[in-house]
Amino acid sequence: MIPYGRHSINDDDIAAVVQALKSDWLTTGPVVEQFESELQNFVGAPCISVSSGTAALHCAYAAIGLEPGDEIITPPITFIATQATASFFGAKIVFADVDSDTGNIDPAAVAAAVTSRTKAIVAVDYAGHPAELDELKAIASRHGIYLIEDAAHSFGSKYRNRAVGSIADLTAFSFFPTKNLTTGEGGAVSSIHPELLEKARRFARQGMVRSPMDFRIKSEGPWHQEVQQFGLNYRLPDILCALGLSQLKRASDFFESRKKIVESYISILNKSEGIFLPSQKKYVDPMWHLFPIQVKKQFRESIYKYLHAKGIKVQVNYLPAHLHPVFAELGYKKGQFPKSEEFYERKISLLIYHGLNQKQVEEISKALLEFFYKIDDHLL
Numbered sequence: 001m002i003p004y005g006r007h008s009i010n011d012d013d014i015a016a017v018v019q020a021l022k023s024d025w026l027t028t029g030p031v032v033e034q035f036e037s038e039l040q041n042f043v044g045a046p047c048i049s050v051s052s053g054t055a056a057l058h059c060a061y062a063a064i065g066l067e068p069g070d071e072i073i074t075p076p077i078t079f080i081a082t083q084a085t086a087s088f089f090g091a092k093i094v095f096a097d098v099d100s101d102t103g104n105i106d107p108a109a110v111a112a113a114v115t116s117r118t119k120a121i122v123a124v125d126y127a128g129h130p131a132e133l134d135e136l137k138a139i140a141s142r143h144g145i146y147l148i149e150d151a152a153h154s155f156g157s158k159y160r161n162r163a164v165g166s167i168a169d170l171t172a173f174s175f176f177p178t179k180n181l182t183t184g185e186g187g188a189v190s191s192i193h194p195e196l197l198e199k200a201r202r203f204a205r206q207g208m209v210r211s212p213m214d215f216r217i218k219s220e221g222p223w224h225q226e227v228q229q230f231g232l233n234y235r236l237p238d239i240l241c242a243l244g245l246s247q248l249k250r251a252s253d254f255f256e257s258r259k260k261i262v263e264s265y266i267s268i269l270n271k272s273e274g275i276f277l278p279s280q281k282k283y284v285d286p287m288w289h290l291f292p293i294q295v296k297k298q299f300r301e302s303i304y305k306y307l308h309a310k311g312i313k314v315q316v317n318y319l320p321a322h323l324h325p326v327f328a329e330l331g332y333k334k335g336q337f338p339k340s341e342e343f344y345e346r347k348i349s350l351l352i353y354h355g356l357n358q359k360q361v362e363e364i365s366k367a368l369l370e371f372f373y374k375i376d377d378h379l380l
């Protein structure tokens with residue numbers, strides 16, 4: 001059996017966690033700051049660590065002060081957390097269709113969806129391929145709204161030689177085990193605006209204000225801390241930051257092994273009819289999180305079953321968000337975002353992770369090609 005995802009934990013990772021367990025801090029100690037500062041070196045903007053990618057998105061929306069009546073523009077091709085966290089602020093979720101090649105939100109569709117109530121454009125770097133960030137930023141600045149990047153797939157990716165995390169107003173990362181690096185559960189928010197990151201930080205730390213300069217109550221003693229806006233507990237403990245620090249040292253290895261897997265798939269599959277490989281814009285250097293191929297709709301389910309029967313646990317990411325019952329209840333329907341729907345109906349994610357070896361990549365590719373030979377035979 002070849003599983004869909006597999007984290008990579010080595011002896012250094014284990015030693016780092018054990019050391020944190022033996023230290024004076026289990027949570028909110030020195031390793032949190034070290035991890036956040038190494039993250040900053042990596043993504044090129046100040047970061048806070050949080051307990052999940054979902055928490056990171058929730059914090060990003062808190063930072064921009066998302067409120068009832070506000071609208072955010074999002075792509076249907078994403079994991080539902082992109083929308084779920086915004087709807088907790090009472091925001092209206094607006095969808096803009098995707099580019100059929102990358103599955104990323106189409107800037108033209110975004111421009112058409114902006115209204116006077118739009119507060120933010122939320123781009124998702126599907127499969128690790130950065131969205132059209134410069135175009136989206138231009139639209140955002142023309143309308144005086146924010147660009148938030150759901151970079152749960154794209155930690156380590158580059159866009160026009162800039163690291164993902166240093167481009168959008170706020171960027172949300174996930175460190176779930178299947179993602180590009182892991183802390184078990186975890187995530188981070190980066191921002192190029194210190195005041196927005198501070199708001200995200202407060203939201204993730206119970207809304208607590210600790211710096212006397214910012215106090216509204218001036219009369220309390222040296223023990224004082226105060227809450228000016230509610231927050232939640234989204235802290236990432238020292239134990240997991242220690243794992244994150246150790247994983248960060250391995251990030252370039254993870255990058256290389258994912259790249260090699262992509263190159264192998266492409267070299268084996270690129271001549272075969274019926275398999276459409278993911279396209280890559282010239283100006284991006286993705287850390288591929290998924291390897292999403294497209295096939296004719298009528299074959300997708302049979303291919304999925306054929307590969308699963310061989311123990312190759314391919315996946316389909318994702319049911320377009322607007323088709324979930326939670327949105328159907330708000331009046332969204334099939335047919336409204338045809339490119340996203342078609343993208344979904346044609347796609348399968350082949351396996352990709354550090355530790356998936358060349359032999360397995362060949363085995364997966366061979367099984368896929370075999371499926372098409374059998375179809376041909378059948379048709380003959």
Ligand SMILES: *Cc1c(COP(=O)(O)O)cnc(C)c1O
Nearest residue numbers: 052053054079081152174175176
């Ligand atoms: C994984 C993921 C998230 C949520 O991250 P968690 O760490 O699982 O909470 C959000 N958005 C996208 C696109 C994801 O793939």
